[in-house]
Amino acid sequence: MNLGINYDRILNKAKYKYVIPIIAAKRAETLKNLDELKGITEKKDYVSIALKELENGKIQVKNSALLDSLSK
Known part of the structure; x- marks a missing residue:
């Protein structure tokens, strides 16, 4: 299953x-x-789905300000 993740x-x-x-x-x-x-037992590639959601902006990085301060 190729979801075309960029x-x-x-x-x-x-x-x-x-x-x-x-x-x-x-x-x-x-x-x-x-x-x-x-109750869904169907096997799915959850990581690929999550990466696609991240690419499409459905999920976002929380505490990006904290990450910025830690990287300095």
């Missing part, structure tokens, strides 16, 4: 390349938990 577009929104996998993993975990609560 990592450069994600980098423009998140700035820090090491934050992107953390955000995607947390969102993927949330998506999986939501599906389990709904």
Whole structure:
């Protein structure tokens, strides 16, 4: 399943390349938990879905000011 994820577009929104996998993993975990609560047992690629949501701006980086201060 290729969702056509453009990592450069994600980098423009998140700035820090090491934050992107953390955000995607947390969102993927949330998506999986939501599906389990709904009783959906279908296998999905939750990380790809989360990366696509990040690319499309559906999820955003919280505390970007804190990240900026830590990087200095």
